[in-house]
Amino acid sequence: MAPRVPRTTAFWSIAVLLLLVLAASGVPSPLYRVYQQEFGFSDGVLTVVFGVYAFALLAALLVVGALSDHIGRRPVLFAALLLQAAGMVIFLAADGVGWLLAARVVQGLSMGALTGSLGAALLDFQRSDRPLGALVNSASPGLGLSIGALGAGLLVEFVPDPTTWVFGVLTVALVLAAGGVLLLPESSPRTPGALASLRPQVHVPSAQRRDFLLVLPCLVATWALGGLYLALGPSLADEVFAMDGDLAGALLILAMQGTAAIGAVLARRLAGERAMVVGALVFAAGVAGTVASLLTGSVTVFFAAAVVSGLGFGAAFLGAMATVTRGVAPGERAGLLSSVFVVGYLAYSVPAILAGFAAAEIGLQTAAVVYGAVVIGLALVTVTGLRLRRRSDRREAAPVAEPAEAVAA
Numbered sequence: 250m251a252p253r254v255p256r257t258t259a260f261w262s263i264a265v266l267l268l269l270v271l272a273a274s275g276v277p278s279p280l281y282r283v284y285q286q287e288f289g290f291s292d293g294v295l296t297v298v299f300g301v302y303a304f305a306l307l308a309a310l311l312v313v314g315a316l317s318d319h320i321g322r323r324p325v326l327f328a329a330l331l332l333q334a335a336g337m338v339i340f341l342a343a344d345g346v347g348w349l350l351a352a353r354v355v356q357g358l359s360m361g362a363l364t365g366s367l368g369a370a371l372l373d374f375q376r377s378d379r380p381l382g383a384l385v386n387s388a389s390p391g392l393g394l395s396i397g398a399l400g401a402g403l404l405v406e407f408v409p410d411p412t413t414w415v416f417g418v419l420t421v422a423l424v425l426a427a428g429g430v431l432l433l434p435e436s437s438p439r440t441p442g443a444l445a446s447l448r449p450q451v452h453v454p455s456a457q458r459r460d461f462l463l464v465l466p467c468l469v470a471t472w473a474l475g476g477l478y479l480a481l482g483p484s485l486a487d488e489v490f491a492m493d494g495d496l497a498g499a500l501l502i503l504a505m506q507g508t509a510a511i512g513a514v515l516a517r518r519l520a521g522e523r524a525m526v527v528g529a530l531v532f533a534a535g536v537a538g539t540v541a542s543l544l545t546g547s548v549t550v551f552f553a554a555a556v557v558s559g560l561g562f563g564a565a566f567l568g569a570m571a572t573v574t575r576g577v578a579p580g581e582r583a584g585l586l587s588s589v590f591v592v593g594y595l596a597y598s599v600p601a602i603l604a605g606f607a608a609a610e611i612g613l614q615t616a617a618v619v620y621g622a623v624v625i626g627l628a629l630v631t632v633t634g635l636r637l638r639r640r641s642d643r644r645e646a647a648p649v650a651e652p653a654e655a656v657a658a
Contacts, residue, residue: 254386260374264385266326267367267425270333270594271393272400273419274360275506278342278479279354279402279499280412282487288346296605298346299480301597302353302360310587310594317366318584319347319443321435322373329362330427337420341413351507365587372574372582373436383574384517386586387567389557391509394479395502402499433462452584456630457577461588462568463634467525468501470598470627471562474536476597477604477620478505478555481613489614490548512563522573524568526635532561533628540621543614 254262281295292297295359317325336355343349372382378419404411453461486497512531516524541547552628577585600620607616 250600254433254435256374257376259436260371260376260381262429262433263367264389265369266330266430267363267371267385267389267428268393268396269422269426270330270360270363270367271390271395273333273337273423273524274356275394275397275479275502276401276415276419277302278394278398278502279405279483281417282483283405283478284343284410285646288349290346291609293609294346295604296480296602298349299352299476299605300598301350302357303594304431305354306364306594307357307359307591309358309600310364310591311361313362316362316438316443317369318581319440321439321479322366322437323369323430323433323435325362325366325429326370326430329359329366330423330430333363334357334420334423334427335359337357337416337423340416341420348425352359364590368586368590369582370436372577376577378414383521383571384513384567387570388510388563390475390504390519390566391513391563393473395505395507395510396508398479398499398502402502405499407428410571416568437562452581453588454577454581454585455583457573457575460573460575462532463638464573464589465592466627466634467529467569468592470529470624470631471532471566472533472593472596473600473620473627474558474624475506475509475562476601478502479597481605481617482600484613485543485617489617490546490554492548493644501552501555504552505559508556508559509563509566512560512565514561514563515560515562516567516616519568521568521571522635522639525572526568528561528563528565528629529631530561532558532565533625533632535559535561536621536625536628540618540625543618543621561628565628647657 278299281298284290284298285295309476311605313325333356336352336359339348339352343352368382368386371385375382401411401415404414408414424434483497483499486492486501490497512528516528519527535554535556535558538550540555542551542554573589574582574585600623603618607619611619
């Protein structure tokens, strides 16, 4: 029997685990250029290596995303962390594109199992008088990915054999993390339906469906830009701005993803829908700056726009998470969060892959400009949808006027 750990300690332990696995998922981004030069593949193949991770993650989300709602969080977390460690070992052994694809598939399967379970555990352990689950869930992706990408970028710049260091350290850390999970209390009771939950599905509880549809454009816009930066950020820095692609790409990811965590913290006191409106407008302004930098070749504007985009990303994603998880029942948390991340990772992968292949036909710079314009449009759709909903809610809440005949009587 696991020792009893205070709920607050368990909450922050889960938060650290979430940061660890997200950092591991961000580590390969600065290394893609290293592998590309070593194995000699195109930008299109690079985005496939990037995207296959997301597809594997989606497959796991659809199959085991809700499993921890039935068998408990700890068994799922323990097995998935060991699988993540196995992915790091495959990266260590990689000597060609096939190995990279295999490593990313294993990493994606692991993250698919971890995403919903870790997010749900945060909601389970959060204090009722200080609910921080939505904040940590929304701030962690940006912070974790930027930590992983920046750490890997620095190692590429200053260490002779960066891949051995990165993946060796992560293997040890993930195995230790798997052991640490066994010391945490179980936060989800076992419920029937474990086998039925393995049937691939996107489960959104009926009470949350209206909010889920409302936040869709926001999720797609923010995650699509994150996917572009993580997949092609180093290539943009190199080809468009003539910078050292490895370290500059890592700094670009930090500029956007790192400030996303700050944006979430700054917006934490806003109501969910208000945070989405503010975040989406700031995000759209930042992406407009990115488009301007690509057209003018200004490195300063490029990085400043990434910071603004990141701040908007964090606020908007926090608002989306707070809105869609409002009032969700404990036994449906992992399933709902898995559905949210299914949308997120589809937006994170598919557009970036299309941009990688489009770059071969129209050029990377033009592909990125078109990409940015579409993302801005989706952010503005979010703002429009929220305003229309607010007007609709006001009309429904307004008192109904009495008929004139009744007043005369």
